[in-house]
């Protein structure tokens with residue numbers, strides 16, 4: 001495993017960080033993000049919910065999940081909300097439907113839920129929900145409003161449900177802080193959008209949406225590595241991290257990576273977050289990938305063949321997707337994942353995950369998708385990272401010799417334990433409930449307890465796979481110190497290039 005056969009290095013890559021240029025870029029991204037916030041912000045109408053008794057059971061944890069993040073679309077509700085009552089907190093407007101985020105509720109009987117729009121004059125319009133699960137309800141927008149959003153001006157949106165009282169079932173509505181009031185901001189947003197269009201030459205070829213929690217230390221390696229492969233824009237959805245992720249994002253942004261952080265404090269709403277992100281990516285990117293911070297693209301064929309005097313791999317993922325940008329049938333590119341185990345380690349690998357983890361399960365598990373956001377179905381519905389595509393479009397499976405994903409899924413115990421806790425929480429209402437036991441998201445043999453299983457560090461190890469590690473060491477590590485420069489934050493290629501006179 002420790003055969004450190006470093007390849008003959010041919011390091012004539014061009015330094016690709018261009019700080020001056022990039023600071024303009026990040027300003028543009030900031031601006032467009034700000035416009036987006038404007039678009040989403042809704043009026044707050046503090047109703048007095050004291051006499052209101054929700055029929056939906058309320059989660060004991062919901063008061064905990066707000067962060068004081070500065071760029072949250074949800075900030076305005078944040079710290080002030082104390083009352084333990086279910087309430088519609090926020091709405092996201094899609095072209096054809098509205099998504100409501102309901103705090104403090106777990107919706108168990110979607111069929112009994114509808115959406116209602118109420119005007120101050122007491123006019124009520126109800127439509128049955130398209131989907132309702134956990135804290136997310138989606139309802140169609142009436143056609144007249146789709147065509148003429150002006151009509152929705154001032155309408156408050158909430159959800160209706162039937163109370164549990166068997167004898168006297170009653171229709172109730174949740175209190176709501178969400179209003180559709182887009183007429184003004186829509187004008188603003190169009191104006192801003194046009195301004196931005198003028199400034200902006202073109203979209204990023206490839207972006208990423210990802211959901212993180214306390215993964216700041218992993219972010220730099222992941223972003224720098226993938227930027228090398230051609231990813232140009234980063235949407236980081238932050239679910240209540242308290243590990244200094246803001247600083248890491250800021251640093252990377254200053255270094256020229258187009259990174260933005262979106263606070264996303266909702267509990268069971270990963271799919272709503274991805275819809276939200278797809279909407280954002282549609283403005284800024286031709287392609288957008290949905291994958292996690294512990295997943296690394298690996299392009300075996302490309303990495304093996306140094307291209308002339310340059311580095312192999314530079315922009316290879318960008319080129320791969322760009323090759324389908326004018327396709328009239330492909331809207332999604334799927335890449336197979338291999339799950340790596342702790343590879344014999346018992347503490348986090350100091351040179352990064354791509355160098356540290358080298359033993360994996362033999363068979364691939366799942367795949368991840370890169371999609372063209374413009375070709376997603378208008379509903380932007382997605383299930384476990386998968387979107388419905390527009391009619392007439394299909395996905396393409398990338399052959400394994402072209403691209404793979406190294407998923408560093410089972411890391412050293414301390415890292416894994418935190419993730420395990422969160423991951424289970426995403427799929428199971430209470431992670432200690434013995435649900436979802438057969439799910440692929442559970443580590444085999446782990447049960448529901450967060451106790452280190454015996455021999456953890458040697459588990460999930462069926463084949464040694466040092467492909468990505470060899471590539472990274474050969475091209476990104478300083479031969480003298482062995483330090484992997486993607487982590488220390490200074491690309492060796494730049495340094496080497498400058499040292500060459």
Ligand SMILES: *[C@@H]1O[C@H](CO)[C@@H](O)[C@H](O)[C@H]1NC(C)=O
Nearest residue numbers: 043153154155179181184185
């Ligand atoms: C809509 O929003 C604007 C400000 O964003 C506000 O001035 C106006 O009163 C709102 N209209 C209604 C009907 O709520």
Ligand SMILES: *[C@@H]1O[C@H](CO)[C@@H](O)[C@H](O)[C@H]1NC(C)=O
Nearest residue numbers: 025204227231232256257258
């Ligand atoms: C930031 O975005 C611009 C425009 O798409 C791109 O040219 C540049 O390479 C990106 N920066 C990085 C470090 O990816």
Ligand SMILES: *[C@@H]1O[C@H](CO)[C@@H](O)[C@H](O)[C@H]1NC(C)=O
Nearest residue numbers: 239266267268269270425426
């Ligand atoms: C956000 O974090 C909470 C724990 O604070 C977790 O239960 C939930 O699943 C996470 N939500 C998403 C969308 O990942």
Ligand SMILES: *[C@@H]1O[C@H](CO)[C@@H](O)[C@H](O)[C@H]1NC(C)=O
Nearest residue numbers: 302316317319320321322323
């Ligand atoms: C993209 O297409 C070009 C030209 O057709 C080809 O040379 C290149 O190998 C392709 N790149 C990838 C990563 O598939």
